[in-house]
Amino acid sequence: xxxxxxxxxxxxxxxxxxxxxxxxxxxxxxxxxxxxxxxxxxxxxxxxxxxxxxxxxxxxxxxxxxxxxxxxxxxxxxxxxxxxxxxxxxxxxxxxxxxxxxxxxxxxxxxxxxxxxxxxxxxxxxxxxxxxxxxxxxxxxx
Amino acid sequence: xxxxxxxxxxxxxxxxxxxxxxxxxxxxxxxxxxxxxxxxxxxxxxxxxxxxxxxxxxxxxxxxxxxxxxxxxxxxxxxxxxxxxxxxxxxxxxxxxxxxxxxxxxxxxxxxxxxxxxxxxxxxxxxxxxxxxxxxxxxxxxxxxxxxx
Numbered sequence: 001x002x003x004x005x006x007x008x009x010x011x012x013x014x015x016x017x018x019x020x021x022x023x024x025x026x027x028x029x030x031x032x033x034x035x036x037x038x039x040x041x042x043x044x045x046x047x048x049x050x051x052x053x054x055x056x057x058x059x060x061x062x063x064x065x066x067x068x069x070x071x072x073x074x075x076x077x078x079x080x081x082x083x084x085x086x087x088x089x090x091x092x093x094x095x096x097x098x099x100x101x102x103x104x105x106x107x108x109x110x111x112x113x114x115x116x117x118x119x120x121x122x123x124x125x126x127x128x129x130x131x132x133x134x135x136x137x138x139x140x141x142x
Numbered sequence: 143x144x145x146x147x148x149x150x151x152x153x154x155x156x157x158x159x160x161x162x163x164x165x166x167x168x169x170x171x172x173x174x175x176x177x178x179x180x181x182x183x184x185x186x187x188x189x190x191x192x193x194x195x196x197x198x199x200x201x202x203x204x205x206x207x208x209x210x211x212x213x214x215x216x217x218x219x220x221x222x223x224x225x226x227x228x229x230x231x232x233x234x235x236x237x238x239x240x241x242x243x244x245x246x247x248x249x250x251x252x253x254x255x256x257x258x259x260x261x262x263x264x265x266x267x268x269x270x271x272x273x274x275x276x277x278x279x280x281x282x283x284x285x286x287x288x289x290x291x
Contacts (some may be wrong), residue, residue, distance in 0.1 A: 001179070001189035021174065030172035034165075036206040039222075051223065060227040061202045065173040078179060078195050078237045085231035122261040 004076025006140040007112040010104055016116070018101045019070040023058050025094045058092040063120050063131050070100035071118070075139045082113065084137040090129040096122050098131065105136075112141050141142045146218050147253050154211040154248045157190055159204040161242040166196045172262060173197065181208050184241070196238040201268065207283060208248035208266050218250075220262075220285055228261060229282035233276050243271045247280075255289035 032038050037059055040047040048056045064086050072078045092098060098120050106115040116139070120132040170180055178185035179195045186194050213220055236242065246266040254261045263282045270276050 001191070007247065015151070027172060028157070030168075034169040034172040035202050037202070046252055050244065061230065062173070064230060065175075065197065065199045069175045069177070072198065073175075073177065073284060077189070078177075078198065079234075081198055081234060081237075083233040087229050088227050 001077045001078040001079065003140055005074065005141050005142045007107070007109070007114070010107070010114060010141065011105060014042075014104045016070070016074040016102045016104075018099050019066065019073065020097055020099045021066055023062075023092055025056070028056065028058050028094070029121075031059055031065075035061060036060065037061070037062050041044060045073075053093075054090065055093055056098040058094075060088040060131075061072060061106075063088070063092055063098060065121050066098060067100045067118060067135075071102065071137055071139065076142070080140045082138040082140055084118070086118070086132050088131065088132045089133050090122075092131050093124075094121065096124065097125060097139050100121050100132075102137065114139050114141055143219055144255070145220060145253050145262065145285060149215065149218055149250055150174075150253055152250045154208070154215075154250075155180075156245050156246045157204060157207045157211075158206070158243065161196055161200075161238050161240055163194060163240045165203065165287060166194055166200060166240055168202065168290065169200050170197065173199075183240070186206050188189070188229055191237075191239050193231060193240040198232065198234070198237070200238060201232065201277060203267070204244065204246055205266065205279060207280065208246050209264055209283075212248060212264050213283070216258070218262075221288070224286045225277045226286065227281070228284040229263075231278070231280045233278045235277060238276060242276070244268050251280075258287050258290045260285040260289045 102116040102118040
């Protein structure tokens with residue numbers, strides 16, 4: 001299988017389709033079980049409040065999984081994702097809507113690869129927060 | 143209390159892990175990804191893979207085992223309730239597929255102090271049963287408030 005996005009069809013500055021998702025408590029619980037990360041910060045509201053949050057927060061890796069699904073969904077082949085480098089910069093609470101996106105920052109015509117700036121953002125009380133920012137990915141295009 | 147920087151460079155025990163179908167499906171349910179090459183062995187084979195492909199962050203399942211050796215190392219002096227995940231990066235040679243048996247050896251590569259926080263970085267190279275490199279994972283954990291005097 002190869003990428004479904006052709007190198008000749010993209011240019012620097014292009015954005016990939018944004019993917020949104022509402023973060024549900026039951027999904028975060030399912031993620032704790034699937035990943036093995038049973039930190040109470042992601043399951044127990046009273047614990048989360050004890051360490052200064054209003055309620056439980058999603059795992060950083062849960063948010064990152066939504067970003068990589070967005071990338072592989074766009075490029076069309078999981079093998080086309082060559083690298084991803086993510087910084088976690090804000091928390092995600094339950095029932096918030098996260099939006100993953102990316103913008104092509106660099107193209108290598110010899111290797112037919114693209115580098116992207118990638119992010120996950122959300123709106124909270126009229127402010128845009130970035131749970132993932134200053135982050136990059138590299139993909140192999142067709 | 144600051145972390146024990148004497149441990150920088152320490153290599154921990156190798157962890158072996160089999161990529162099992164049920165575990166991949168459970169992970170896909172949790173992240174809500176229904177891409178056919180992840181979900182369906184036939185779609186994966188039609189696309190040229192040996193079996194269902196594990197999604198890019200599935201490796202976090204084995205990292206819970208590799209990183210916990212570092213996090214729980216008594217000599218390090220880390221208080222896990224102060225820890226948040228700062229950075230995660232992966233460099234892939236190929237995707238994992240169901241049936242892969244992989245091994246990872248974590249190494250504590252750095253501990254840096256920035257303001258009152260300490261940043262510890264753990265790197266693991268993940269190899270398959272043939273000894274081929276599959277991916278390299280790098281995680282930075284932030285120990286909040288332990289970097290001060």
